[in-house]
Amino acid sequence: MARIAYILLTHKDPEGIIAQAERLTAAGDYVSIHFDANANQRDFDQIRETLASNASVVFAKRRVKCGWGEWSLVEASLLAVRAAVEAFPKATHFYMLSGDCMPIKSAEYAHDFLDRDDVDYIESVDFFNSDWIKTGIREERLIFRHYFNERSQKAWFYRSMDWQRKLGLTRKVPADIQMQIGSQWWCLRRRTIEQLLQFCDRRRDVMRFFRTTWIPDETFFQTLVRHLVPEHEIRCRTLTFLMFTDYGMPVTFYNDHYDLLLSQDYIFARKISPQAKDLKARLGKLYTTRNVRFQISNEGRSLFKFLTGRGRIGRRFAPRFWERESTLGRERQLMMVTCKKWHVAKRLVDRVRQVTNMPAIEYLFNEDSTPLPDLGGIQTTLEKRTRHRRALVRMLFDYWQTDKLVLCIDPANVDLMQDFYNDKATVRLLEIDCDFTDDYLIGHARRVGLAGDRTPQETIDRLLPTIRYDVKFESDRIRDAGFKDMHRIRQSASVDENTLPLAEFLDIPVEKAREIAGTEYLFVD
Template sequence: MARIAYILLTHKDPDGIIAQAERLTAGGDFVAIHFDGNAAQDDFDRIQGALASNTSVAFAKHRVRCGWGAWSLVEASLLAVRAAVDAFPRASHFYLLSGDCMPIKSADYAHDFLDRDDVDYIESVDFFNSDWIKTGPREERLIYRHYFNERTHKDWFYRSMAWQRKLGLTRKVPADLQMQIGSQWWCLRRRTIEQVLQFCDRRRDIMRFFRTTWIPDETFFQTLVRHLVPDHEIRCRSLTFLMFTDYGMPVTFYNDHYDMLLGQDYIFARKISAQAKDLKARLGKLYTTKNVDFQISDEGRSLFRFLTGRGRSGRRFAPRFWERESTVGRERQLMMVTCKKWHVAKRLVDRVRQVTNMPAVDYLFNEDSTPLPDLGGIQSTLEKRTRHRRALVRMLFDYWETDKLVLCIDPANVDLMQDFYNDKATVRLLEIDCDFTDDYLIGHARRVGLAGDRTPQETIDRLLPTIRYDVKFESDRLRDAGFKAFYRIRESATVDENTTPLAAFLDIPVDKAREIAASDYLFVD
């Protein structure tokens, strides 16, 4: 059975550290602690005194003064790792944690999980060819020597880089290493840890290189593990659940996140708010609890993107200056059909094609697979279609040699609708108002990744009102936008009631509009 030596990097909250160590060792595992050299000696003495009798706890040989983004974080990790290797010969795995981490699974679950596959768990992707770094310096982390900390000596940090750039003092990455980057929170097997330590003792040149790189805790272990371990023995992921905002800041969890955290396919989570005392207490008891059945739904990240995305309006692509001057065409009629149930809108435009022989396109700004003619590449990606939307639609009019075109557009894309309304063309909008049952909304949540087949019912119950409100919010936003020539048909309306707005929207005779409205399968889910 797996026995875990937890490498605990800490800098505050002595009582929390003591509780964490006692909790983890009570589950049959080990703990090696590094307490930041910047913290008070009295706090460290209190931790040592409280855990002195616990033979499953060890301490790093000495304390390093740690700084964010600095080599000191790697040095502290290595000191604690060496202490764990020496003190716990029965440890099969070494798991790096911070004081802000809490277990979201039981010890039994963690041991069974690690016994399942003989692999290392560490996120490590190509440093130069991935988009892992969202903001700030990229290759400058490696090719320049960093003697100043960006957090504490910002002016000197950037001044030093500028001088090195001006003087041509760049350096090469070690030739035999393929630089990797990823989360600093890993779980490695004993033999991997021993290989890493031997490599550190043998390759002083590599150690000197990393000592002056910037944020080496995201590159050091990630690169060495890839260098020493075959790819098939590495799972490129962390076992610690953490999320970041669009601005690169870690998401903090609070008391009401308990059920969501337990449903994630991870063993620990960070960061837990210091004020989330109830969450900490519940998670603290969890690790030593027996016979817990965890329902893994893993919807945390998609749910976070959904909830934060509700504060934004449409896509972030702005038209180019030359696009603003372009036009679909003064004499042309563009008819936009919007509906949250995409299959309903697609059925409607398909009937429009059959009954009127009018060109009609499905969700060309929302679905990459929407069939489109070859227009020289402008249609090749969603990004290109959205960015060059007027040019694309003008080319579709030209391709089909028509003055009338129908297209589907998602209700969330109000900015695209507004852009077309600002064109010289005649633009009309039809909203299809559908009924949304709870079963449909649950299915929608699963289709878009907000929930899984094993998501607990309590989570579903909390999610449903939010999704329902979101659908209603999009509809209300359309009506508040003040669009001219805005028509609506409703699932709950009769054929006669839907015929009139359809005829006006499509500018077709009433009998043809009635033929479309009478399609008995239009609203079937």
């Protein structure tokens, strides 16, 4: 059975470190602690004294002063790893943790998971050909020697790079290694760790290189594991669940995230808020509990993106249109149909085509697969269609040699609607107001990745009001925009009640509008 030696890098919260160590060792695992030499000596003394009688806890033989982005973080990791290898010969795996991490599965689950496959878990992708680095310097991390910290010595950090660049003091990556990058939260097998330590002792040139790279904790272990271990024995992922905001800051978890964390396909999570006492207590108890069944749905990241993407007032992620195409034509009529249930809008425009022979297009700004004629390439991608929206619609008028055109548009695209309303053409809008059952909204959440087949009911219950409000928000936003010539039909209304709005919207006789409104399957889910 797997036995894990946790490599715990810490710098604060002695009570939390003690609790973490006691919790992890109570389940039969081990802990090796490095406590930052920058931290309070009294805190370190408290940790050592309290854990002195715990034979499953060991401390790094030397403490180093750690700085973000510096070699010192890797050095601290290696010191703790060496202490664990020496002290715990029965440890089969070595798992990197920080003081902000907490288990989100039981020890029983973690051991079974690691026993399942004889592999290492480390995120490790090509440094130069991947897009792992989102902002900041890239190859400069490697080709220059970094002696200053960008956070605490910003001016000297960039001045040093400028001098090296001017003097031609760039360097190359050691010839026999392929530089990799990834998350610093890994879980490696014992033989991998032993190979890695032997490599460190043997290859002083590689060690010298990494000592002056920038943010080596994202490249050192990731590169050496790829160098030493066959690819089929590596799973390119971390077992620690973490997310980042659009500002590049780690997402912090609080008391109400318990159910969400348990449903993710990970063993640990970071960062847990220091104030989340209830969450820490529940997760701590969970680790030593046996016979717990976990429903893995793994929707955490998509759910976070959906919820934060709602934005503050003004919906900060809404598209903005800076370009303005030329007019569609004063004599032309553009009729936009908006509905959150796309299949209902598609049925409506299909019936419009059948009954009136009027050209009608489905969600051309929302679906790549919308059938369109060849217009010289402008229709090939959603990005092109949206960027040149007026030119595209004008070409569709010309293609069908018509002055009337119907198109579908998602309710979220209010700015797009407004842009067409600013045109000199006659523009009308029809909103289809549908009923949304809980089952439909749950299905919608699964279709867009906000939930999975195994998402706990508690998570779904919390998510449903947000999705329902989001649908209502889009409808309210359309109404608040004050569009002229706006019409509405409702699923709850009778055929007679929907006939007149349809006739006015399409500018067709009432008899034809009634034929369309009376379509039996129009609102069927």
